[in-house]
Amino acid sequence: xxxxxxxxxxxxxxxxxxxxxxxxxxxxxxxxxxxxxxxxxxxxxxxxxxxxxxxxxxxxxxxxxxxxxxxxxxxxxxxxxxxxxxxxxxxxxxxxxxxxxxxxxxxxxxxxxxxxxxxxxxxxxxxxxxxxxxxxxxxxxxxxxxxxxxxxxxxxxxxxxxxxxxxxxxxxxxxxxxxxxxxxxxxxxxxxxxxxxxxxxxxxxxxxxxxxxxxxxxxxxxxxxxxxxxxxxxxxxxxxxxxxxxxxxxxxxxxxxxxxxxxxxxxxxxxxxxxxxxxxxxxxxxxxxxxxxxxxxxxxxxxxxxxxxxxxxxxxxxxxxxxxxxxxxxxxxxxxxxxxxxxxxxxxxxxxxxxx
Amino acid sequence: xxxxxxxxxxxxxxxxxxxxxxxxxxxxxxxxxxxxxxxxxxxxxxxxxxxxxxxxxxxxxxxxxxxxxxxxxxxxxxxxxxxxxxxxxxxxxxxxxxxxxxxxxxxxxxxxxxxxxxxxxxxxxxxxxxxxxxxxxxxxxxxxxxxxxxxxxxxxxxxxxxxxxxxxxxxxxxxxxxxxxxxxxxxxxxxxxxxxxxxxxxxxxxxxxxxxxxxxxxxxxxxxxxxxxxxxxxxxxxxxxxxxxxxxxxx
Numbered sequence: 001x002x003x004x005x006x007x008x009x010x011x012x013x014x015x016x017x018x019x020x021x022x023x024x025x026x027x028x029x030x031x032x033x034x035x036x037x038x039x040x041x042x043x044x045x046x047x048x049x050x051x052x053x054x055x056x057x058x059x060x061x062x063x064x065x066x067x068x069x070x071x072x073x074x075x076x077x078x079x080x081x082x083x084x085x086x087x088x089x090x091x092x093x094x095x096x097x098x099x100x101x102x103x104x105x106x107x108x109x110x111x112x113x114x115x116x117x118x119x120x121x122x123x124x125x126x127x128x129x130x131x132x133x134x135x136x137x138x139x140x141x142x143x144x145x146x147x148x149x150x151x152x153x154x155x156x157x158x159x160x161x162x163x164x165x166x167x168x169x170x171x172x173x174x175x176x177x178x179x180x181x182x183x184x185x186x187x188x189x190x191x192x193x194x195x196x197x198x199x200x201x202x203x204x205x206x207x208x209x210x211x212x213x214x215x216x217x218x219x220x221x222x223x224x225x226x227x228x229x230x231x232x233x234x235x236x237x238x239x240x241x242x243x244x245x246x247x248x249x250x251x252x253x254x255x256x257x258x259x260x261x262x263x264x265x266x267x268x269x270x271x272x273x274x275x276x277x278x279x280x281x282x283x284x285x286x287x288x289x290x291x292x293x294x295x296x297x298x299x300x301x302x303x304x305x306x307x308x309x310x311x312x313x314x315x316x317x318x319x320x321x322x323x324x325x326x327x328x329x330x331x332x333x334x335x336x337x338x339x340x341x342x343x344x345x346x347x348x349x350x351x352x353x354x355x356x
Numbered sequence: 357x358x359x360x361x362x363x364x365x366x367x368x369x370x371x372x373x374x375x376x377x378x379x380x381x382x383x384x385x386x387x388x389x390x391x392x393x394x395x396x397x398x399x400x401x402x403x404x405x406x407x408x409x410x411x412x413x414x415x416x417x418x419x420x421x422x423x424x425x426x427x428x429x430x431x432x433x434x435x436x437x438x439x440x441x442x443x444x445x446x447x448x449x450x451x452x453x454x455x456x457x458x459x460x461x462x463x464x465x466x467x468x469x470x471x472x473x474x475x476x477x478x479x480x481x482x483x484x485x486x487x488x489x490x491x492x493x494x495x496x497x498x499x500x501x502x503x504x505x506x507x508x509x510x511x512x513x514x515x516x517x518x519x520x521x522x523x524x525x526x527x528x529x530x531x532x533x534x535x536x537x538x539x540x541x542x543x544x545x546x547x548x549x550x551x552x553x554x555x556x557x558x559x560x561x562x563x564x565x566x567x568x569x570x571x572x573x574x575x576x577x578x579x580x581x582x583x584x585x586x587x588x589x590x591x592x593x594x595x596x597x598x599x600x601x602x603x604x605x606x607x
Contacts, residue, residue, distance in 0.1 A: 057458075058432075058459050061422065062432050064429075065420070069437040196418035196419065197438060199397050200398070205419060209421040
């Protein structure tokens with residue numbers, strides 16, 4: 001199939017439609033609005049539903065409603081809007097429903113700014129709303145991956161009945177790149193044995209619910225859900241390893257930060273520094289084992305992030321603090337240049353050699 | 357000959373409501389409407405957060421439990437996914453008129469083809485009797501211990517009046533369930549609110565003036581009288597908006 005030139009936000013929208021999603025609920029917010037605009041244009045032409053909700057809160061609860069009927073459904077927003085959605089996300093997770101939430105991150109906290117950021121890492125990977133739960137979190141680093149991971153996010157959400165989040169950032173959302181779109185799938189609507197579709201007076205009623213007033217029952221639900229999470233951690237970890245074969249130093253970065261880091265790694269290699277990259281593709285489940293294995297051969301780690309340093313905590317945990325982990329970061333909508341990352345790699349290398 | 361029986365659309369679960377609470381009557385009226393219209397097998401209900409939080413155990417149709425105030429948004433999602441199903445929400449005053457006001461107004465203005473049963477008992481029941489958006493001026497509650505002071509707490513929200521000012525909604529009415537005559541009328545109006553949805557007419561909301569003897573600190577009998585004495589004068593009963601009837605009359 002021929003490649004087309006598309007914005008990242010539009011690639012998500014088209015990929016979602018091609019993945020059989022016919023229900024989208026959103027609210028305008030920069031830098032993800034192109035996604036909603038694309039859906040507004042396309043959905044009415046293909047018998048789908050686009051609805052501009054009165055708020056992000058309403059949008060996520062409309063998603064909750066569609067998800068309860070067993071159909072593919074999604075919403076998208078950017079950081080401040082995703083904060084508003086957390087209540088609904090917690091309910092969706094607590095009701096064991098599949099759905100896709102897209103966060104095209106911008107700088108924060110508060111209203112922050114409209115430039116790219118990765119500072120919602122904690123919110124995305126640690127639950128985000130109230131209660132014990134996880135989302136499956138995927139982090140694309142190109143327009144192609146925006147498309148590919150949209151389809152994957154739906155599939156994983158359906159497979160495990162766990163909501164998934166595509167954690168992008170304003171850069172990938174806004175930039176245009178050639179993308180090969182997946183072949184369109186027709187929406188399938190199978191009756192699920194948990195969905196609310198009407199009893200047809202032929203079966204006991206289904207209840208979609210996250211309320212369990214008896215603590216023993218709620219505890220049991222939580223334990224069962226974490227069994228599912230364990231199986232996701234075992235089976236769904238995805239990451240990219242770049243120049244890691246002989247690496248003595250390991251850069252860890254995701255999304256747009258990983259692309260900057262790759263340039264810096266190539267430059268560092270030209271200087272004779274044996275450095276590689278592990279790029280988590282699933283932020284949850286986090287590629288713990290890949291990092292633990294890297295710690296066997298690498299002297300030090302560098303976490304490159306568009307935040308004040310959030311993923312770095314998971315890097316330290318994954319390697320059990322067995323190696324020094326440094327942070328190379330910009331925040332508030334700033335992106336480090338390859339030279340800045342290169343300087344941090346040199347510094348990492350220098351410190352590690354001093355320690356020897 | 358059977359002279360009295362339980363509606364098919366209610367389960368056998370024992371209701372958890374307090375003695376004298378009128379939720380039981382309203383549940384029954386909703387179930388009777390569903391039975392009368394023969395829609396039990398294609399109806400999906402949305403329970404609120406509040407006293408009726410466990411309504412999902414009582415209605416025999418498929419049910420979901422929404423977040424506080426978000427029932428109209430959730431119902432919108434269900435209806436947009438399954439347009440040929442009958443979708444209703446069952447919400448209290450804190451849920452619908454306070455935290456969920458935005459969802460209520462926007463579902464109404466979109467004329468979302470759903471039925472909303474709005475139970476107004478002028479108090480937060482489940483949390484133990486706090487001031488509601490519909491608590492009357494001067495009404496003593498746990499969070500208005502000296503009586504609702506309109507200078508600081510503002511005035512009660514008149515939901516039927518408010519929503520009937522919008523162009524969107526099809527049908528807005530207020531009924532009460534404090535005596536036989538009012539219950540019989542409420543039954544007709546609730547059934548109409550479901551019939552409207554079957555006919556594809558759009559957003560139909562029935563505000564039901566209801567009693568909360570426990571948190572009002574009254575006997576059940578006194579609470580029903582208080583509805584006549586205090587509630588109905590502030591919340592007059594009647595049909596506030598009936599778009600199809602108005603269009604018919606204009607022809």
